[in-house]
Amino acid sequence: MNNGMISTSVIKRLPRYYRFLGELKAAGLTRISSRELSERMGLTASQIRQDLNCFGGFGQQGYGYNISLLHSEIGNILGLDRPKSAILIGIGNLGRAVTMHINFETKGFHLIGLFDNKESLVGQVIKNLPIRNISTLDEFCRENLPEVAILCIPKQAAMSISDQLVRLGIKGFWNFSHYDLSLKYPDVKVENMHFGDSLMTLSYRLHHD
Amino acid sequence: MNNGMISTSVIKRLPRYYRFLGELKAAGLTRISSRELSERMGLTASQIRQDLNCFGGFGQQGYGYNISLLHSEIGNILGLDRPKSAILIGIGNLGRAVTMHINFETKGFHLIGLFDNKESLVGQVIKNLPIRNISTLDEFCRENLPEVAILCIPKQAAMSISDQLVRLGIKGFWNFSHYDLSLKYPDVKVENMHFGDSLMTLSYRLHHD
DNA sequence: TAGATTGTTAATCGATTAACAATC
């Protein structure tokens, strides 16, 4: 077990382990060896054992891993058992889809507020949440202390609102904009969802590789 | 210049170089050194020079890089100048947002067809494209030969339609589902957009790090 | 006990950083 810093490569693999184990559990299986899991996931057994042993010895020699136990352990490591409150900014096509489409509760979050600057949207209700005017952001945050902001707004809007959000105590961003938050706020946690970058990577691979 | 295989790490950085250079160009700058670019992007100058030299010597000793030239060179490397036709499957909240929100043309793609299995959606028009019944997929593909499929459908639906798509000549997937396409189709190019994995990674970082 | 499989150390591989000669 490694109590030091866990590498990004390992962290990024955890959600996938979590998903696969959830499926195996749902399929009614109870145990699995690192070798069998490696074949199902397209990894090496060695890597799986290394990854898991960053967090503890969840297996048993001669037996393998208990699927249900390992699934919930990884869930806890990911912090899925401790919901963090989030607000979403920008209720365009994308913001609306994110609000409707994502199951926040099963991913460690709780969506508590929706904001937009377009007066015509204010008051509309999505997933039981009213869209609020962005001018009420300060008040809302002081009362509800959200930890995370989801930015479904263009780069310019993200640039102009991020200072305010950090000042209001936002500790993490789920960032769909192209504004590079981690350059300006190195201590805030940022996860980028860059659709365009992903598409361009696909474009590259279609021509080369 | 390296004519062999380019590593994934390098490829994944190209779209970000492309974006930054586009912004510098739009700001009216004409030249930049690897050192200055490294400071703006939060990388090392060494890494930038290594990355670029995988593809060719785009700089000039004592001068640096011509921003406009480098920008368009990277665009060409990414294949943005050669549009690939794409179809999108699943016009739910997410599919609709992707259709509306993404500028495919500037990312090397051309969206030519929308499909859903829900009769009530068929015929509706988004971005000048009619939503087609999924039952007409074969016919459409034989006539229009799309290279890429964008999957905005649940895992089960993705599992049941991917064989058909590969048989119809699809060479790449932009995959929003949780179905692991690259396990079954190792030769097809797959770019995953896994919202849930990204959120869980953010959850981890908010608790640890 | 014998067989299986982990946890963990050592070896390999790959990616990043540093250094510097080439050269504009």
Next chain:
DNA sequence: TAGATTGTTAATCGATTAACAATC
């Protein structure tokens, strides 16, 4: 020419894979 900065090689660092003793 002198100064700046690349392209490229060498050194370092980190991540993955292999191997195997521990042990269930």
